[in-house]
Structure formats: C-alpha cells, structure tokens
Amino acid sequence: MVQTLKQLNTPNKEISHRINFMYQAAHIALTVGSSQAEAHRECRLYVRSLRRIAKKLVLRLDPNIKRSLCKKCDLLLLPGLTSTVRLASKRRKHIIIKCKDCGALKRFLSPSDYILFTENPAVLAN
Numbered sequence: 724m725v726q727t728l729k730q731l732n733t734p735n736k737e738i739s740h741r742i743n744f745m746y747q748a749a750h751i752a753l754t755v756g757s758s759q760a761e762a763h764r765e766c767r768l769y770v771r772s773l774r775r776i777a778k779k780l781v782l783r784l785d786p787n788i789k790r791s792l793c794k795k796c797d798l799l800l801l802p803g804l805t806s807t808v809r810l811a812s813k814r815r816k817h818i819i820i821k822c823k824d825c826g827a828l829k830r831f832l833s834p835s836d837y838i839l840f841t842e843n844p845a846v847l848a849n
Contacts, residue, residue, distance in 0.1 A: 738780055745773035746788055749799045763798060763805075763824065770797045786839050790820075795827035 749769035753762050770792055777784050791800050800806040800820055809819045810833075820829040840846050 735780060735782060738776065738782060742773055742776060742782070742784070742788075745769045745776070746799075749773070750801070753799055753801060753804060766799050767797045770799060786841060790829070790831065793822045793825065793827055793829075796822060796825040798822060798824050800829075 749766045752765035798805055802808045805823055807821045816833050818831045818833050
C-alpha cells in the first residue's frame with residue numbers, strides 16, 4: 724500500500740496500520756494459500772474486516788486499495804490470479820478489471836494527464 728503524507732499525519736494512525744495489515748494478510752492468503760477455495764475464504768474474511776473497520780470509523784480508503792477490491796464478492800483483485808485486466812478505447816481510454824470469481828466489472832478512465840487526488844501536490848500542500 725502506498726502511504727501518503729495525509730495517512731502519516733492522521734490521528735487514527737493505529738487504525739491505518741491495522742487496515743494496511745489486513746490488506747497485506749489478504750494478499751498473502753491468496754498468493755501463499757493452500758487450496759483455492761480456502762485461500763478465497765481467508766481473503767474475503769480479511770477484506771470484509773478491513774472494510775468494516777474503515778466504515779465503522781468513517782475512514783476513507785486509499786484509491787489504490789479501493790481499486791484492488793471487488794465490491795460484489797469482497798475478493799482482492801490480483802491481475803492474472805483473481806482478475807483479468809483489459810485496456811479499451813472505444814470513446815475514451817479506460818481500464819476494465821473483471822473479477823474471475825463473480826464476474827463484476829470495474830472501469831477506470833485512464834487519460835494520460837490524470838493524477839489521483841492523493842498524488843496531487845496541490846492537495847498534499849493543504
């Protein structure tokens with residue numbers, strides 16, 4: 724997880740560390756897990772608890788974390804393992820991420836000059 728200046732200065736520093744730990748545990752459960760069904764079950768457990776913690780304390784998840792979680796089945800989306808990634812440019816360039824487990828789609832615009840708000844120097848200065 725990419726830590727921004729805002730995350731380091733938050734009053735809920737321990738909670739941010741806990742969310743980071745849950746994210747890393749979900750990643751490890753998928754990549755090192757024994758059977759696929761068991762690995763998916765463990766990953767879902769970690770992702771659900773991660774979301775529950777953030778929702779209970781009204782915390783904003785980092786966009787990089789939000790983009791790597793499936794909203795429908797609470798699975799960590801790892802390209803090639805649990806998701807497929809395609810680039811499309813019908814009207815505008817965008818990235819399509821499809822969950823292999825439930826089939827949910829995520830679409831993100833990808834213009835060349837786009838900067839996330841967490842990486843924007845004007846936002847970080849305030």
